Amino acid sequence: MSEKSIYVVGAGAWGSALAHTLGLGGRSVVLCGRDDVAIRTINEERRNPHYLKTVEMDARVTAQLGYDGIEAAQAVLLVVPAQASRAVLAEIGADRLAGQSIILCAKGLEKDTLKRQSEILAEACPTAHAFVLSGPSFAVDVAQGKPTAVTLAGKSLAAAHEIVDLLAGPTFRPYSSDDIVGVELAGALKNIYALACGAVDGADLGLSARSSIMARAFAEMGPLVEAMGGTKESLNGLAGLGDLTLSCTARESRNFDFGYRLGAGESVDEIVASGAKLAEGVHSSPVGLALAEKYGVEAPIIKAVNALLRGEAPIDSLVAQLMRRPLRSE
Numbered sequence: 001m002s003e004k005s006i007y008v009v010g011a012g013a014w015g016s017a018l019a020h021t022l023g024l025g026g027r028s029v030v031l032c033g034r035d036d037v038a039i040r041t042i043n044e045e046r047r048n049p050h051y052l053k054t055v056e057m058d059a060r061v062t063a064q065l066g067y068d069g070i071e072a073a074q075a076v077l078l079v080v081p082a083q084a085s086r087a088v089l090a091e092i093g094a095d096r097l098a099g100q101s102i103i104l105c106a107k108g109l110e111k112d113t114l115k116r117q118s119e120i121l122a123e124a125c126p127t128a129h130a131f132v133l134s135g136p137s138f139a140v141d142v143a144q145g146k147p148t149a150v151t152l153a154g155k156s157l158a159a160a161h162e163i164v165d166l167l168a169g170p171t172f173r174p175y176s177s178d179d180i181v182g183v184e185l186a187g188a189l190k191n192i193y194a195l196a197c198g199a200v201d202g203a204d205l206g207l208s209a210r211s212s213i214m215a216r217a218f219a220e221m222g223p224l225v226e227a228m229g230g231t232k233e234s235l236n237g238l239a240g241l242g243d244l245t246l247s248c249t250a251r252e253s254r255n256f257d258f259g260y261r262l263g264a265g266e267s268v269d270e271i272v273a274s275g276a277k278l279a280e281g282v283h284s285s286p287v288g289l290a291l292a293e294k295y296g297v298e299a300p301i302i303k304a305v306n307a308l309l310r311g312e313a314p315i316d317s318l319v320a321q322l323m324r325r326p327l328r329s330e
């Protein structure tokens with residue numbers, strides 16, 4: 001019998017990179033997209049015309065429109081923006097996902113409902129098994145076969161190990177975790193802090209200020225993650241410290257870049273109108289603030305990012321406000 005395929009839903013930058021790296025790891029992959037030109041180009045020319053254009057997609061990857069055959073997948077990676085996950089899961093349908101292992105790859109929180117990706121999946125398909133893939137990983141690095149280590153969380157370590165074995169390849173190394181809540185919160189929150197660090201850079205407030213924001217962001221995440229049922233240990237790992245470091249220091253991060261442009265004086269509307277790429281933190285910031293308020297946790301940096309996004313104050317005056325907070329111990 002032929003090997004079952006892994007289905008990757010979402011043929012954007014991250015879905016394409018993951019499909020390619022799984023192919024390199026010897027897996028048969030079906031990449032599900034919604035743009036027929038992209039599908040045809042991937043199958044005929046081995047490249048995605050919209051994302052990672054120069055990467056030659058591994059031959060084990062087949063692209064297709066829609067979700068045909070997904071019910072027989074070995075596992076499904078959901079790789080669409082966080083705000084689209086619910087609609088895409090509904091489009092695929094609970095019946096086809098029943099009992100399947102679904103690896104949630106989006107790093108974001110749902111507006112209005114304040115839900116994490118695994119909560120959305122539980123509502124969309126209660127019998128599916130949720131896993132979360134997160135950690136420091138730029139699509140372009142993964143697609144170019146540069147060494148990358150990430151966190152893969154499941155309900156138990158044993159369950160996570162199985163998916164780790166499935167996803168691991170010569171240049172892609174997942175570590176197992178049993179903290180779904182902590183790992184998915186870490187991935188979503190780091191995008192908010194990347195906006196802050198980008199803004200600090202864009203306003204030329206200095207590398208010392210940026211490092212201070214990163215360290216205080218790391219401290220700020222702990223109480224919220226714990227209040228919501230995750231563990232601080234997850235923050236010490238790849239999904240926490242690893243991704244915070246990457247996203248808060250590199251202009252290649254779309255969230256950092258968005259923040260950089262805000263710090264340099266552009267407005268949210270101007271940046272969006274210019275066709276900026278997906279910056280999940282823009283959507284997750286109000287959710288992060290609402291969650292902090294709901295759980296009674298102090299989150300001054302998340303609050304400042306929300307004020308920045310709402311155009312209430314420029315980053316230098318928001319940082320000045322942070323500097324005027326009462327002095328305290330670490």
Ligand SMILES: NC(=O)c1ccc[n+]([C@@H]2O[C@H](COP(=O)([O-])OP(=O)(O)OC[C@H]3O[C@@H](n4cnc5c(N)ncnc54)[C@H](O)[C@@H]3O)[C@@H](O)[C@H]2O)c1
Pocket residue numbers: 010011012013014015033034051079080081082084087088105106107108137138139140278280
């Ligand atoms: N790009 C990265 O380096 C990277 C790394 C790790 C995690 N992620 C996360 O992965 C998620 C996806 O990011 P990306 O970089 O692939 O974004 P992207 O903008 O490159 O691609 C998103 C893809 O989702 C599709 N999509 C959007 N809305 C859809 C809908 N309603 N129905 C069906 N398909 C839809 C788009 O057509 C596109 O193909 C984000 O949450 C991001 O934080 C990205």
Ligand SMILES: O=P(O)(O)OC[C@H](O)CO
Pocket residue numbers: 107135136137138139191194243246247252253254255256278279280
């Ligand atoms: O480009 P960003 O800011 O969405 O970051 C991509 C990945 O999440 C980095 O780990």
